[in-house]
Amino acid sequence: xxxxxxxxxxxxxxxxxxxxxxxxxxxxxxxxxxxxxxxxxxxxxxxxxxxxxxxxxxxxxxxxxxxxxxxxxxxxxxxxxxxxxxxxxxxxxxxxxxxxxxxxxxxxxxxxxxxxxxxxxxxxxxxxxxxxxxxxxxxxxxxxxxxxxxxxxxxxxxxxxxxxxxxxxxxxxxxxxxxxxxxxxxxxxxxxxxxxxxxxxxxxxxxxxxxxxxxxxxxxxxxxxxxxxxxxxxxxxxxxxxxxxxxxxxxxxxxxxxxxxxxxxxxxxxxxxxxxxxxxxxxxxxxxxxxxxxxxxxxxxxxxxxxxxxxxxxxxxxxxxxxxxxxxxxxxxxxxxxxxxxxxxxxxxxx
Amino acid sequence: xxxxxxxxxxxxxxxxxxxxxxxxxxxxxxxxxxxxxxxxxxxxxxxxxxxxxxxxxxxxxxxxxxxxxxxxxxxxxxxxxxxxxxxxxxxxxxxxxxxxxxxxxxxxxxxxxxxxxxxxxxxxxxxxxxxxxxxxxxxxxxxxxxxxxxxxxxxxxxxxxxxxxxxxxxxxxxxxxxxxxxxxxxxxxxxxxxxxxxxxxxxxxxxxxxxxxxxxxxxxxxxxxxxxxxxxxxxxxxxxxxxxxxxxxxxxxxxxxxxxxxxxxxxxxxxxxxxxxxxxxxxxxxxxxxxxxxxxx
Numbered sequence: 001x002x003x004x005x006x007x008x009x010x011x012x013x014x015x016x017x018x019x020x021x022x023x024x025x026x027x028x029x030x031x032x033x034x035x036x037x038x039x040x041x042x043x044x045x046x047x048x049x050x051x052x053x054x055x056x057x058x059x060x061x062x063x064x065x066x067x068x069x070x071x072x073x074x075x076x077x078x079x080x081x082x083x084x085x086x087x088x089x090x091x092x093x094x095x096x097x098x099x100x101x102x103x104x105x106x107x108x109x110x111x112x113x114x115x116x117x118x119x120x121x122x123x124x125x126x127x128x129x130x131x132x133x134x135x136x137x138x139x140x141x142x143x144x145x146x147x148x149x150x151x152x153x154x155x156x157x158x159x160x161x162x163x164x165x166x167x168x169x170x171x172x173x174x175x176x177x178x179x180x181x182x183x184x185x186x187x188x189x190x191x192x193x194x195x196x197x198x199x200x201x202x203x204x205x206x207x208x209x210x211x212x213x214x215x216x217x218x219x220x221x222x223x224x225x226x227x228x229x230x231x232x233x234x235x236x237x238x239x240x241x242x243x244x245x246x247x248x249x250x251x252x253x254x255x256x257x258x259x260x261x262x263x264x265x266x267x268x269x270x271x272x273x274x275x276x277x278x279x280x281x282x283x284x285x286x287x288x289x290x291x292x293x294x295x296x297x298x299x300x301x302x303x304x305x306x307x308x309x310x311x312x313x314x315x316x317x318x319x320x321x322x323x324x325x326x327x328x329x330x331x332x333x334x335x336x337x338x339x340x341x342x343x344x345x346x347x348x349x350x351x
Numbered sequence: 352x353x354x355x356x357x358x359x360x361x362x363x364x365x366x367x368x369x370x371x372x373x374x375x376x377x378x379x380x381x382x383x384x385x386x387x388x389x390x391x392x393x394x395x396x397x398x399x400x401x402x403x404x405x406x407x408x409x410x411x412x413x414x415x416x417x418x419x420x421x422x423x424x425x426x427x428x429x430x431x432x433x434x435x436x437x438x439x440x441x442x443x444x445x446x447x448x449x450x451x452x453x454x455x456x457x458x459x460x461x462x463x464x465x466x467x468x469x470x471x472x473x474x475x476x477x478x479x480x481x482x483x484x485x486x487x488x489x490x491x492x493x494x495x496x497x498x499x500x501x502x503x504x505x506x507x508x509x510x511x512x513x514x515x516x517x518x519x520x521x522x523x524x525x526x527x528x529x530x531x532x533x534x535x536x537x538x539x540x541x542x543x544x545x546x547x548x549x550x551x552x553x554x555x556x557x558x559x560x561x562x563x564x565x566x567x568x569x570x571x572x573x574x575x576x577x578x579x580x581x582x583x584x585x586x587x588x589x590x591x592x593x594x595x596x597x598x599x600x601x602x603x604x605x606x607x608x609x610x611x612x613x614x615x616x617x618x619x620x621x622x623x624x625x626x627x628x629x630x631x632x633x634x635x636x637x638x639x640x641x642x643x644x645x646x647x648x
Contacts, residue, residue, distance in 0.1 A: 099553035
């Protein structure tokens, strides 16, 4: 098991800068998601790690050894493509054996290895089929088996689940995680699906316009986003802008406190509050001081287990609250309500 | 009432559709029947005659024309030479055409690709005779090729390719190469980039990628190109006659002679059918050798 380090990677396509000094450490054996909107450079970063793309500047190293100038075939990476990219003229067995064959592993040894990964992906008995005789999920698993049979130094996944339907995708997420744990491979996973990134990963790196804006554990990234982009791209967030005054943030008549350290007196700050952290009634006991904020209820979207409440604050900007439908004593539409949330859920973000 | 009409409605629609389909197909198939089977039938009829029924000669039926092929051993040589010509031409077209198709499909785009395609299709737009005679200017002694060689190597002996076997092959390859490039292009263009990248990520270098991925996936294009080239080449007569001179005796020229010089239409017709049988036999055998692989993806 080796880790992957990228340092100050820059990539330009013509006048467009796709990656702008990206540095990241992918720890040995960990599952890291590169999450970002399309055009954020996440796929380019993955292709640079694989060796399909040469960066204009910066280095890629596997286990501390610089591989920036090494061609793809020498790097010993396993890659799963969005379109699976199975060899259509070969059987499942020959597809999986291809990488072993290139490494001079043949005959009985190769057969044993193929059987081992076929078992790992639960495709025993499918080895003589052609790719087009398999379902999407099965093709996906062949692609994965083909990528890991050579025991690569790093497993690279380029949105491998995005072509599957929702139910199959959820099943494959569990499978993928199990296979990754069993094989212990350092894995880098590109996705634009935030839920997928949160459920699958040990770590998530959020990319925006060619930069990694935040890199950490899923809870860390979700609970403590550092920028407005990170907060809004991963999950929903309500944003507030106010002025620092005597250890709190002032917005009109409201004084809101936070556990984050505040900048100098008088400066403008933005903070985010997750919609599920908010409530309509503050707890009566008042053990902890709660932040309070007035708003008008505009709409209720009922969705069985939960409801989404759309509100407008005094300046007219929209706020969102998620609540479980435990008791249904909701205020009526048009009513003036007071929102409350804990100071620890008041997260300062930079613009 | 409505329930009685409803079941008959789909039936009426489908019968109307059948008529429409028939109406669209009949002109094409009618024309093909007239244009292919009538002359072919007439030729088959001729091939069983003793002599062409010109004037008031009586119709005498015989199998002699088919036996003539076996009675004249030189015709076997001619037939083999025609097949050999077909193999050379097809092989060279594949050798030149596949790399060209690869380059076109994988390395060009937009306007450059359009212009390059135009250049490939250009031979189709030039008259066959003009094309062949222009080759005689290039290949004869003191021709363009000869002079170019002496410009580089003044001491070289005179170079005359005209009236030789290579000259025929050169002319034929020139005429038929576009078919091979176009059919190969269709196969190669269908190969996904990610398939090649997957092979590369699994440790394959360029030669392995060519032999294990590109070539097998190009096979359908190579085979259909070969069929499109091989058949007309073994029946060709213009290139062998003009570029081959005395050497250029092929099935095509022999058959042509029977119709235009010797006026032995029955023999010409019989030879044509023997050639047709040989071609069908060759394709029957090759389709056995390439079992289902071509059709399976």
